[in-house]
Amino acid sequence: MKLRVRSELVYRFDPPMDAIFQIHVAHWPGQQILEETLALTPAVPFRVDETVDFGTRPLRARLSGEVTVLYEALVDNGRLTELSSAAVQHDWAELPVEVLTYLWPSRYCPSDQFGRFVEREFGTLTGGTRVRAIVAWIAENVDYRFGVSDGETTAARTFIDRAGVCRDFTHLGITLCRAAGIPARAVSAYAFQLAPPDFHAVFEVWLSDGWWLIDPTGLAPIAGLVRIASGRDAADIAFLSTRDACEMVRQSVTVEAV
Template sequence: MKIAIHAQLDYRFDRPTDVLLQLEAAAIPEQIIDDAHIDLSETEHFARVSAHDLIGERIWVRVGSELRVDYQATVSINRILNDCQALPAVPPHQLPGETVQYLMPSRYCPSDQFQSFVRAEFDALEGGRKVIAMRDWVHSHLSYVPGVSTSDTTAADTFIRRQGICRDYAHVLITLVRAAGIPARIASVYALGVEPQDFHAVAEVFLGGEWHLVDATGMAREAAMAKIGIGRDAADIAFLTAYGSAVLNSQSVQVQAVP
């Protein structure tokens, strides 16, 4: 599967501001960057740094009164696809060290508060069957409603409201999976099928000794996602973090299949 990506950002600032960008598809074994180009308006500083767990890169810029970004790329997705339902969970004592942090509660995913619910609802299932049952539960119990959540909304808030956007769906699924003793993290992706098209967030779960992307919204398929970055929750994968006041002028994301 090959996809073409075009993302544009236009922000203004009332004073010189440091900005951290994370919007380029990651160059990792499961996806090949066939070509890519990023244009930025004038900056006082530009530096690339490694992103979370060395998956992808972030860009530090210092800007004056504006920042315009135009990013285009063509990505070939070559990840190995397995039926998650057939995969076993790795016992916690056998987990690789780098996965352990994704068992822990985090800012937006208070998994320690959901252990009783997970035992009551999913205890009869194991491994991938349990994860897929959780995905289906989130999909059927939440409604996709833009604008109902904020940057402060946690999985617990969404669980109560039963409404949210992609990051909220991902947070709830990650929280349930972690509460079951299975590592789960968030991934920012470009994906076919997302409506309205935007930067998309999905869960990534550790089953059968490898990571698998799982979209609780049901909009995107693992075979048609280009990974940007990963993290404990949405705080680690923001496409733009401004260390000062920022005003959005416009933003667009386009993802198309390449024949």
């Protein structure tokens, strides 16, 4: 699918501070960037690098006052497919070494606290069937609701509150999958048909020798996702990171089919 993505971020940085944006479309197998532009207003020095593992391209700059960051790209995201129920869960000895880190607890995903729950709820299932059951449980038991969570909310808190937004659904999905012995990690994306439009948090699991994307909110079709960044949880995929507090003036994200 060919998609045109656009993000405009207007923030106030006072006092001056270093900032890292993750808004560029990633260089990722099957995802081709056909065109892209980037503009910072006022013009300031910046650098865009690329991570080895994920093709994530963080933008770094020292910013002061009100700054507009405008990014646009035309992307062919290939043919993304829904998770198959027949996807196979691997024994840990069979996993590639690079996916092992996504079995362990992380800051927002305390999977070591959910082993008993996962065994009781999903212990008779395995592979794609188990992951689909986990996603169905989240859909049935957690409400999509703004204002319940914040930047410090963990999956454990969401499990108690039974409400949150996409990052909370994703953290809970990752946590339950890891507790089930399935490697899982967070992905930030531009998402076609997401309402209201915004950066979207989803996750992916390692089954049948590959990664499968999953949107636990069910708000966007898998075929319309454009990968930006990947990592253990939201700490690794944030679209903006600063050491000091900055002020959002306005922000918009759009994704259109071409």
